[in-house]
């Protein structure tokens with residue numbers, strides 16, 4: 547038996563995650579929360595939400611940053627709009643990330659998740675240095691709130707991500723490993739990548755995908771229900787146990803426009819994960 551909790555990627559008023567009521571109905575006890583809209587990030591909202599969490603025995607394992615203007619429509623548009631790489635929005639997003647960190651602290655959350663965006667490949671470029679400096683500033687701010695940053699995998703190779711983390715050089719920067727993203731972005735085989743970053747993993751997404759039939763890195767692969775793609779769900783979860791991962795297995799299924807199907811497929815993923823956890827010695 548691999549005794550770690552199951553989680554679900556959840557939204558309360560914005561974003562791609564599942565609705566909180568559905569989490570309660572599914573009986574899941576941990577969530578990663580997509581950051582609520584700015585107007586909801588108040589003391590009162592935090593208190594009301596904490597009350598709801600306690601009432602249902604649910605714990606938040608991470609708050610994920612999300613910003614207005616981000617779009618995952620194509621890989622190209624993702625690179626232009628997501629995270630801290632686009633220079634036009636970088637400074638404003640850093641300030642907003644500080645605000646989100648403060649809000650997460652009200653919720654007793656110690657991990658802040660983020661897509662940094664496509665890390666520039668040339669480590670000697672000024673753009674790379676600027677992104678490193680931005681993430682270092684974020685880590686220093688999180689330190690004051692006793693929080694750590696977990697970077698989502700997928701938009702660059704794990705080799706580059708490791709170099710990036712070393713260049714940021716803070717002791718509160720780790721990884722949220724999403725095996726499907728490596729397939730969606732055409733970066734490579736997820737299990738080997740997981741082993742390479744093993745000691746840095748503090749969160750995971752149970753998400754699945756099939757690779758593009760077009761050009762990897764240019765055309766998206768396709769997200770599919772967990773267990774039905776190329777991740778190899780059983781091997782993924784077994785490997786997590788082998789590397790000593792003790793955090794939540796957070797299911798991410800981003801089809802908010804089809805809530806019934808989303809709930810059903812998350813329910814199926816819960817059953818699948820439970821059966822795999824039971825099988826593991």
Ligand code: MG
Nearest residue numbers: 698724751798
């Ligand atoms: Mg993910």
